[in-house]
Amino acid sequence: MPSNYIVEMNHISKHFGGVKALENVHLNVVEGEIHALIGENGAGKSTLMKILAGAYTKDEGTIIIDGKEATVFSPRSMIDMGVSVIYQEFMLAPDLTVAENIFIDKLSNSGLMINWKDLKRRAKEQLEKIGFGHISPDKKVGELSVAYQQIVEICKCLAKDSKVLVFDEPTAVLTHSETEKLLELIMRLKKSGVTIVYISHRLEELFAISDKITVLKDGKYVDTVETSCMTKEELVTLMVGREISQLFPERDSEFGEEILKVENLSTADLVKDVSFTLRKGEVLGFSGLVGSGRTETMRAIFGIDRKTSGKITYFNEEVNIKSPKQAIKLGIGLLPEDRKKQGLLLQQSIRINTSLVFQQTDGVINHQKEKKQVVELLAQIATKYGSTEDNVDSLSGGNQQKVALAKWLAIDTKVIILDEPTRGVDVGAKTEIYKIINKLSEQGVGIIIISSEMAEIIGTCDRVIVMREGEIAGELPKDQMSENNMIKLAMGV
Numbered sequence: 001m002p003s004n005y006i007v008e009m010n011h012i013s014k015h016f017g018g019v020k021a022l023e024n025v026h027l028n029v030v031e032g033e034i035h036a037l038i039g040e041n042g043a044g045k046s047t048l049m050k051i052l053a054g055a056y057t058k059d060e061g062t063i064i065i066d067g068k069e070a071t072v073f074s075p076r077s078m079i080d081m082g083v084s085v086i087y088q089e090f091m092l093a094p095d096l097t098v099a100e101n102i103f104i105d106k107l108s109n110s111g112l113m114i115n116w117k118d119l120k121r122r123a124k125e126q127l128e129k130i131g132f133g134h135i136s137p138d139k140k141v142g143e144l145s146v147a148y149q150q151i152v153e154i155c156k157c158l159a160k161d162s163k164v165l166v167f168d169e170p171t172a173v174l175t176h177s178e179t180e181k182l183l184e185l186i187m188r189l190k191k192s193g194v195t196i197v198y199i200s201h202r203l204e205e206l207f208a209i210s211d212k213i214t215v216l217k218d219g220k221y222v223d224t225v226e227t228s229c230m231t232k233e234e235l236v237t238l239m240v241g242r243e244i245s246q247l248f249p250e251r252d253s254e255f256g257e258e259i260l261k262v263e264n265l266s267t268a269d270l271v272k273d274v275s276f277t278l279r280k281g282e283v284l285g286f287s288g289l290v291g292s293g294r295t296e297t298m299r300a301i302f303g304i305d306r307k308t309s310g311k312i313t314y315f316n317e318e319v320n321i322k323s324p325k326q327a328i329k330l331g332i333g334l335l336p337e338d339r340k341k342q343g344l345l346l347q348q349s350i351r352i353n354t355s356l357v358f359q360q361t362d363g364v365i366n367h368q369k370e371k372k373q374v375v376e377l378l379a380q381i382a383t384k385y386g387s388t389e390d391n392v393d394s395l396s397g398g399n400q401q402k403v404a405l406a407k408w409l410a411i412d413t414k415v416i417i418l419d420e421p422t423r424g425v426d427v428g429a430k431t432e433i434y435k436i437i438n439k440l441s442e443q444g445v446g447i448i449i450i451s452s453e454m455a456e457i458i459g460t461c462d463r464v465i466v467m468r469e470g471e472i473a474g475e476l477p478k479d480q481m482s483e484n485n486m487i488k489l490a491m492g493v
């Protein structure tokens with residue numbers, strides 16, 4: 001039967017050891033549409049796309065691209081069939097230039113002399129085509145911002161004449177305005193005839209750009225629906241299997257004494273004269289554009305980066321924190337924004353990653369007790385995993401984030417700094433994380449949340465500090481927190 005499907009994946013199954021990642025899953029995408037793929041953390045979205053990309057082999061099922069059944073499965077053969085995937089974790093070579101990265105496959109295949117001038121010219125053309133001509137083809141990719149690295153990835157796919165582009169959570173690493181630019185670009189790509197498969201946990205994005213949505217749950221196919229026929233609530237119910245009436249659970253805001261006071265903090269590179277206080281049980285938000293100095297401020301407080309001036313008072317005593325170890329001893333925790341680089345030991349087990357901090361503070365390790373505690377901690381935030389002995393990098397993106405967070409719940413922290421705590425986390429699990437934040441706050445922990453999702457700041461924080469170019473641009477109490485007010489401060493208007 002002829003169809004206008006450009007991608008037909010049917011009856012796809014895949015297991016990893018004992019974990020059934022996919023069971024009889026379907027994804028049918030009409031040519032020229034933007035088709036969203038959604039589901040909770042660990043639902044199997046990335047696995048399905050890695051199968052489509054030829055990076056993983058399926059156990060069962062058929063894949064038909066543009067009417068031709070795929071019989072050979074390798075990244076090369078799937079690219080030849082016209083499919084490219086932009087992964088959750090980029091695949092760029094940081095030490096090569098933009099131009100080299102865009103044409104990397106052609107470089108390694110030709111065997112002939114490389115015409116560098118021509119390569120640069122074509123890279124420039126490709127970048128201009130999608131409206132990013134100002135990125136220099138000569139620049140090393142490792143020196144670009146994450147947003148620009150993503151643009152290079154997109155160019156790389158377009159240079160391969162891909163008919164189908166898959167984006168696996170592209171906006172998880174982007175700021176508000178970068179996200180808007182990317183969504184615009186995706187709409188333009190659609191107009192030029194490219195078919196898009198789009199994975200995201202941010203439902204507003206799906207409603208803004210997608211034509212259809214396929215929902216997966218626990219490795220199984222749930223449904224494919226027209227976006228325009230759905231409400232956000234209906235979609236969440238499909239995805240989570242239950243209604244989430246309240247994304248942000250209520251909390252009694254009761255503050256105690258001041259526990260942290262930062263005065264005129266500066267660092268060598270960015271942070272200038274930052275002062276603020278945090279009280280017991282308070283949830284303080286830090287908003288601002290990426291690069292505004294939020295992360296850097298927290299790194300200096302936590303003893304990762306050196307401060308050049310400033311005074312930190314902790315429980316009425318001046319402290320000079322020189323290392324994270326010292327910060328942890330004092331009862332300060334930090335969940336870093338980049339779990340891959342700083343938050344997790346990827347080659348180590350889930351157990352080791354979760355117990356990392358309480359081991360450091362407990363001294364003697366009792367393995368039985370350790371394992372029990374790890375299991376309990378992970379259950380608290382509904383983490384999905386096979387065994388505590390599995391490597392943490394075998395987990396889905398969102399579940400890795402939960403492991404990174406879980407370790408701080410085990411110890412007696414007085415202040416906890418969460419840098420983008422729900423990045424890549426699904427809506428159901430987000431609520432679980434917000435509940436934990438509330439619980440910690442009710443126990444009297446002072447909490448700092450850095451987030452680029454303004455709704456998250458508004459929904460969880462008692463007060464927000466907005467940073468701009470390394471300085472505090474302003475502060476908003478609860479009743480004045482709005483996206484508008486925050487954007488104004490962040491942009492300096």
Ligand SMILES: Nc1ncnc2c1ncn2[C@@H]1O[C@H](COP(=O)(O)OP(=O)(O)OP(=O)(O)O)[C@@H](O)[C@H]1O
Nearest residue numbers: 016021041042043044045046047394395396397398
């Ligand atoms: N290489 C692997 N080895 C073992 N298990 C894996 C591997 N890759 C994925 N899994 C498991 O397969 C399941 C599906 O994972 P997948 O990454 O596809 O989820 P996802 O829907 O993309 O989730 P997220 O929203 O968190 O990114 C998870 O239980 C995960 O732990």
Ligand SMILES: [Mg+2]
Nearest residue numbers: 045046396397
């Ligand atoms: Mg994923």
